[in-house]
Amino acid sequence: MDVLPTNSAQNPLFQKIEKIRRRQPKVRDTHITLAHGSGGKAMRDLIDDIFVQSFDNPILSQLEDQASFNLANLMQQGDRLAFTTDSYVVDPLFFPGSDIGELAINGTINDLAVSGAKPLYLTCSVILEEGLPIETLRCVVTSMKAAANQAGIQIVTGDTKVVHRGAADKLFINTAGIGIIPPGIEISAHKIQPGDAIIINGELGNHGAAILIARGELALDTNIESDCQPLHGLVETILNVCPEVHAMRDATRGGLATVLNEFALSSDVGIRLYEQSIPVREEVKGVCELLGLDPLYLANEGKLVVVVPKQKAEAVLAAMKSHPSGKDAAIIGEAIPSPSGVVLLKTIFNAERIVDMLVGDQLPRIC
Template sequence: MAGKPSRLRGDRVTLAHGGGGRAMRDLIEEVFTDVFQPPGTEDQARLTHAALAEPGARLAFTTDSFVVTPVEFPGGDIGKIAVCGTVNDLAVGGARPLWLSASFIIEEGCEIALLRRVVRSMSREAEAAGVRIVTGDTKVVEKGSCDTLFVTTSGVGVIPPGRELGAAQIRPGDVALVNGVLGDHGATILAARGDLALSTPIRSDCRSLGHLVEAVLAAAPDMRAARDATRGGLASALNEMAEEAGVTVMLSDEKLPIRDEVRGMCEILGLDPLYLANEGTLVLFVPEAQAVAALQAMRAHPDGEGAAIVGRVTERGSVPVVTRTAFGATRIVDMLVGEQLPRIC
């Protein structure tokens, strides 16, 4: 881009930018492909990677749409979250993330400067996560037909031979760990919407977890399963995993790492931090004998400094997830029934 005059007229996206003609080509070249630098010029990426051809390796494939509002928030934006979310879906399944696609649905009138910021943010996060954004698409819809900007990413990675992470592997005696504090993303979005007149220093935990998962696997090679605790929070992730494994997860309230600010906000609003969304916090299960090694590996990693052992797996009791309160009682941690906060990611 340096030195090249922009061919884009005006500072907002118009319907012409979605029409398939010259205006669209200019928008895509200047705002998207100049930054992402996808390989080739055809409407498909053509890719090779030695790890894919290894006998026993499997390809992992995942997708997520992102509709978070506001589009930019403390600690991230819709682009960063779109990269992290898809990288994390690959990583928690044991795949090494390789390539992403990115598809944009843009509202007529969207500021081009906003698009540029989102695209740069995606490019930065992709580099940090060690993935490449190799293909994409843009659509423009009339004002009022979408809310500013939606981003859909898909990801392709490779699962090394012999690696088999999955909730079905979890068994009684296993230990549950998280890599950091819970609920920061949900609390950040809630505060950023502004209609609660809350002012807080909390930032989204939005980050890519591929490197962290590899570090834990090196230290605790029999890791059973991991899941990023996004929509529905830790409670929903644990309920799904415990259901699938046919076990009960016993948490301990006092071991759950939650910031005082998040706890305070939840008390004021009547929310449970266990259901608040995270975008860079995962829960993982390891055999008891590898729990300390896993904890140390996480704490030694920049994305796991706040790691903690939060619970243990028992034979299946009456419900999938319970937590022991500070007073020694136990409380059922149910699956979220309704919605806690729309458009959190």
């Protein structure tokens, strides 16, 4: 009886095994099936082909159930950890200027950035509806990869689940993010003082208006695009000239009005806005007038609100205008002693009205 040589170069069985090991996994299906969430070969091929190859980095490539980091290396960059999570359920998945994948990356980056943190690592968990085209998922993941690369962060772990047709709306994404806050940075809404200046980095409402129009429910022809963008570079620019920023937050769902009401309640001060100073595109104003909406409540995905001491306002404004993400920045208001917990808007007619918290939904789901 002949004995097969143990050398893999001569053993046909070993050669076949080695060939299988070297073979790149490839999703053969055209649409998501329940098998892609079963934990078997179909799921492994989906994860390897679409996610691992796109997000490839030394931490992710370990394919463990968690990502691990060297604490000593992290502590060299700052003295505190910033940690956040968010979920993204936008409809449609692709819209003018962005898509759900880029939105998920930039939204989580921005939640870290407004604490003063340098974003480092993100997770990516997806819930896929049975029947979702594989090519749609591939496009979303490619967009996530591009956004992560642009921002200089890594996606290091994740999860995939598949639900029955009709149990979800095509694709949901959950992300979590970790960043490091440098020493000396203490940003909190509780620090706002009367006299502080309120600055925003550009035009309001572009994202909410773009989503609304992209749904095709209105016969409108405009060039409004989402403002989706990462803001950590702009935040770094701001902190370089004003480390003593009192408060900072990105104005997403609920828009500028919601952020400022949260600030007023947290700090027990009042806030006065000046309508003529608030940047809003004419096209967005037109959409709002047509539908009876208020741009102060429209969602944004690339806008942050900064509250700084009055004496630092002009320096911060100049620094923001020097950055591409802040070229349209403007001082739009100030903190006032009273009425505390209230946001007032001084209109172009020199009257004042209360800008309250949003009650209910101004728009259907937008982020």
